[in-house]
Amino acid sequence: MMNSETLIYFVYVLAAASVILAAEALYVTYVRGRDRIGTINRRLKRLADEAPAEQTLQSLLRERGLTESGDYVFGVIALNRLYTQSGITGNPLTFSTIFILAGLIVALLLKLLTGFSALPALVCFAFVGFVLPLLFLRRARNKRILKFARQLPDALDMIVRSLRAGHPASVAIGLVGREMADPLGTEFGIVADEVTFGLSIEQAARKLSERVGFEGLRLLSVSLSIQSKTGGNLTDILANLSKVLRERQKLRLKIRALSAEGRFSAWVISLFPIVMFAILALVAPSYYGKVWGNPLIFPVFTIFGVWALLGDLIMYRMVNFDF
Template identity: 35%
Template sequence: MGDWVFPAGPEYIPYVVAMVGALVCFEGIRQSFFDRLTPQAIKSKRLHLMKLGLTRKELLSLATDRDESGLLRRIPFFGSIPNKMRQAGMTMKPSAFLSACGFAVAAIMIIGSVAIGPLGAAAIAMISGIVIPATVVNIARKKRVARFGLQLPDALDQMTRGLRVGHPLNTTLVNVAATMPDPIGSEFGYVADQIAYGDNLVDAFGALARRIDQEDMYYLAVSVGIQHGSGGNLGKMLGTLAKTVRQRAAMRRKVKAISAEGRISALVLSLLPFLIFGGTSLTAPEYYPSVQDDPLFMPMAVAVVLLVAINFFALRKVANFRI
């Protein structure tokens, strides 16, 4: 009896996509009905929820209750979606979001297979049901984290002034939560709630840094931990950190302005091969079809695409600076 070989032709790609969509649907439905999470996902509008009647303990559970185990977290692409949704301030349950993505993939596969064929349906299903929703979450997360970084120096200055006039630390955190807009107002409110319910200062700021996953917030968490362990003037330390964060933000903007020409040049050079291909196809439609039967056409086309991709990533690396 010969060895069995798994068929891996392109005709099986739609079935693989459908299977992934079914797994995502199953995991989302399982989490919706059987997870031990609260029925709501993390909320970014903390003060609005307090007006709706939620207690501080319930609000705190929304920020800290997360299931760190399960099948979902072992999936490379989908495992980070719950954390990214939390960092983006989205109120939708991750399980409901993933279920919607899975249903979208399955529906597009069923309808598209009849209309345009299985391969085209698989491509559209992956883009519409997986790539686009994940991109939306990533963009929302990036905007919220960037907004948090812009608000952080002002929040630290406000805490510094409160500590200098003799207010306790928890009072200064509550003042920041009450006076500053989302996202920093909500996140500092969660820190105040954690401290009020028994967590120490270091753990509360460490949890905030992990929730936001922003570089300056990690600096704040480490600084608070060092000051808490060795003692010292917390107000002065926060003031110094606010100045440092503000200077780093100004340096980022300056570097971004200086490198604008390089980034535009990199974008133009990366798009130029595609523009040439499109222009040639429009002005001379028979140019590429006349040589596509040549044995060297496909290897050369693959080589060109790879070189264009390498050029894009190399130029992107050169034109982007991390401060």
Template identity: 30%
Template sequence: MALVLGLGCLVLAVFLGAAAFVVRPRATAAGSLALIETSYSAAPPATAATAAASPSWLRSIALRLSPSGVAAGLQRRLDLAGNPPTWTPDRVLAAKGLCLLLGGVVGGLLGVGSVGWFVTGFLVVAAFGFFLPDLLLLNAGQKRQTSIRRALPDALDMLTVCVEAGLGFDAALAQVARNTTGPLARECARVLQEMQIGKSRNESLRALTLRTTVPELRAFVSALTQAGELGVPIAAVLREQAREMRLRRRQRAEEMAQKVPVKILFPLIVCLFPAMFVVIIGPGAISIARVLTGL
């Protein structure tokens, strides 16, 4: 009896497992790509709920004053900024509408003395408040691209060392993503995820160039793509690209050093020269004034 009961339970378990396997939705490459895009470009659940809870009339105000296709442009700038977890296109639009209203109120209060100043202050400060979220988003994107540009030579050196040591390109890219920090490491991890779910290496690297504006990174991806199509060894390409990136970094540092005298010229003229004129010319001016008053 116990044997029959055990066999029945075993058959039931096998039947339930087969039914669960058949009913379970199969994961596809498109679904995995959509999941990756969602995880990198959307806010966490709590943040998304907060963004959805923001007043819709603020977003409608910003949409009425913005050109068509503003949501796509905001998403592009959010991609360049690394998709901060608290920033979404709807939330940026709501912030633009809120800053517009607050700026109008502040500008009106500043020019409350006369009608002309009231209208001028209202329009100027409201326009500044409307474009303030765009400026913050642009600044975040520029800082991220600068961070990627600075980290690229060291990442290429690590890639070159790993590939020449015998690792494949994918394994070397995983080492870069694991042992470095910053936006470039996160982008490398995303490229690896896209390659693991079925995208080709060239497609993943080209998608990387669409999320950045760094010319050096675009040149590196183009060189890798051509090397893969022509059959050139990747180690040689990486070595040449790493040498070129180090040269560009040195040239960029020299350029910034040469800009320093020009940048300190204006503070020097505004702050130091007036004090020097007072110290040097002041006694002579006092003596001249005494002589003229005496005459």
């Protein structure tokens, strides 16, 4: 028979073991969730769901508006290319339909609430349904390219170190796809998968350049093509390319710093009339009197708006440089 003191010690041991096991179970669950959330790029998240690599590759291409072979789905190549390079995922038809419906709703509300003629509502529909999505895609593409430009030199350095360690080029590219964050990680992971499923590195790099639209990737594609045809030390080529891209990035940042005053002036000059108009409309609604009833008001405002946009375009060209 077990005495009462021994029984109490035994209960304490079981209680302590239970607490330790419960804490460990909670920790393992938490760490597993953090690992899933902290997966560094979209492709690795897809692979973490235990989907086959070929199926993951096809789904990544389809959601970017590409076929399974990496070609554009739609015949309007320029729009399809813009959508692909923006990095937005999903069906392109769904994306365009959302903006068209939004433009239709805004135009109807403008017509019903203000009583304007059909022409301003039509202009509003055209802007929201067709111009706004293009501006949105261009902005998304430019932001993505800038982020890609910051990541690419580090990725090239990683490839160079892997090649010097004796790994083949396909393994080095796959390493970048596993270790780098988006957008570069997923794009290089797609390249690694395409090489695995039969494409040459040169073809995969060319498709990568088309998907991203960054000039540095065109240099990478050309470097790989020349090296495969004429030979040469690939590690030295990529190391020099990484150095060139870093110097270009430094020059771009320097130009951006020097042109900051011009960009700020453009914003102030562009927004000042709109802000003053809004202040007058709130403080003194009758300031403009019966001007709004004049039939010339809409053509005059249209001309002034186009003139202001032309000035903004000129200032934009003055502070943006291609090199």
